[in-house]
Amino acid sequence: MPDPIRIAIIGTGLIVTGKHWPALRTLPRDFRVIALVNRTPAKAEALAETIHAATRSRPAVYTDYRQMLAAEKPDAVALALPPELNPEVAQTALAAGSHVIVEKPIAVSLAEGARMLPWAAQYGRVLMVAENYRYVASYRRAAQLIAEGVIGPPQVMRWTFYAYMPQDNPYYLTAWRRNPQHPGGYLSDQGVHNMAALRMMLGEVTHISGQTLLVRPDLIPADTLSATLRFANGCLGTYAATHAVPGPEQPLQVAGPDGVLSVWRDRMGLWRRGRPVDERSLPSEEDGLVAMYRDFSEAIRTGQPPRSTPAEALADLRLIVAMLRASELRQEIRVADIPT
Template identity: 30%
Template sequence: MNKIKLAIIGCGIITKEAHLPALKRLTDRMEVAAVCNRTASKAEDIAEELGLDHSAVWTDWKKMISELKDLDAVLIALPITMNYEVSRACCQAGLAVLCEKPAAMTAREAEETATFSTQFGVTYMTAENFHYDRGFLKAAELVKAGKIGNVHSMSWNVLSWMEVDNKYNKTEWRAHNEYPGGYVLDGGVHFVHALQMIGGPVESVFAHTASVDGRLGTMDTAMSLIRHKSGCVSSLNMGWRSASDDGALRIFGDKGSLIMGRGNVKELKPDGTEELHTFEEESSFYLQWSAFLDALEGKKEGLIPERMPADDVKTVLAMIESEKNGMAVTINS
């Protein structure tokens, strides 16, 4: 089998720091044939790091995908506002697409991304790396095995103090976001995804959202209660301007609890004893690429169910709607 020919569209932080290290470990299965970035210098950096010559560097993604006839797949890692449009165009061009999260910035468009694979007869997947995080997978596995009985609630404070000159916030499209929800959408889809992996699909959400520091985009804080269809309720508090000493996801069942740690999931039993469930850490970006390449080779079982990343987006957008109307917002999926 020939190696999969991949083009990278968008050469920002996430491409450089997360995708590239993963792709370098998968050169037996794929090759990066082209790199594209509006600002050429960033694409040139990536090309150089991959040992590609100047002819592999593009600044216009439309031109690139129309001229390169032998491409199999693209990685899309662009400003959030472009995800839907570029994903759709690439799928339409017959390319397999791995596109960074969030899949889209409206509920309707997010829903449509879930149909791209069938609509265009390609493999489209949102790059939700949390889906391949071995910690969440271990927790989901323990829950499924009935270790802590029926899961009635979860609690997760994902709080940090982001400096205004943080590398992410130096990205113009983040600091002056033209999509709803700012960091809450950008980061929130990850956390909702992990909660879905363990608690199942979301039924409704209530939230208060806020901007603590206007220099961190339009929104940097959201406190939410997510009700899953299973009846489980998740308390998810996100903040990029909240100094904290605790960020553990805690999963509460009627036979015990699970506390997420680094390299382990701690089970707390009703009798006060603990059991440590360990796992070997591995880059979720590497595992994500492996699953994506598997799919291109016909083994699609490892792909993220299409509904999930769309619902991640819809859930975060529902938080914003909830703040406006003071009601729980139902997620239709």
């Protein structure tokens, strides 16, 4: 059995302590965390103690990622940083010989994200985006059923997404979210997740119209979005998202002539003639991050590309940018006309 991949984590904030480390902890044969980087040493030290208690191996702590790369020479690096830092740090790590998995959104603009597309081939390393929705079991099962024709050709899609952001939410308190450089602020921070799920199930979107609102002045530049989407396969859909008001989880619904799929994050149901014929629980370990890191490990060991490539992440971000642009222009636009 091969040795675990020696991975370093740059950025040790909420998403790492709450999602990445719990996922990595379940994969001791795949990964061993050897180093942590944070500008605030106490944050990295706290996580180092947590990892030590769980594994009896304490990762080294650094405040400078370049120093860490030179000293530790990790096999792989996980980046959990504000998106404006992703390109520079990712390229530096790749050039140092590390495989890289980078948090979404991939970058603060389509142009910055497009710069990253050739880097995996250029440096001969895996460059992957940590888009866990591509690994959520219910979304993947729904995509499989749609591809198998269980509901017939998809004709209508509907998704209303409540992602209320109260001011006492720890994610609200992160500076880069409150003063976003990425397009749409919270609408793209969460929105790229949802676009990944939609594209996985229904393919590419060709045309978009949309409207945005700013309901709460603290959630700049907009916190509410409603859009109409036309897919290349002929499906017509509506997507609405808000961070301004609370609401229950609503299923993503896809209807065809032979049935309707309703898909939640942890379950799904199939309806025919208005009656449920199949309902099942489909939980994902750590919201898909365990499967995501397994894919990262396999890509490193086999040389095969991961499911969540920079090109996929850029396509997800392009849809959010297209919605924002359609809102500005007050007209339907072609996604292909959005420049990088």
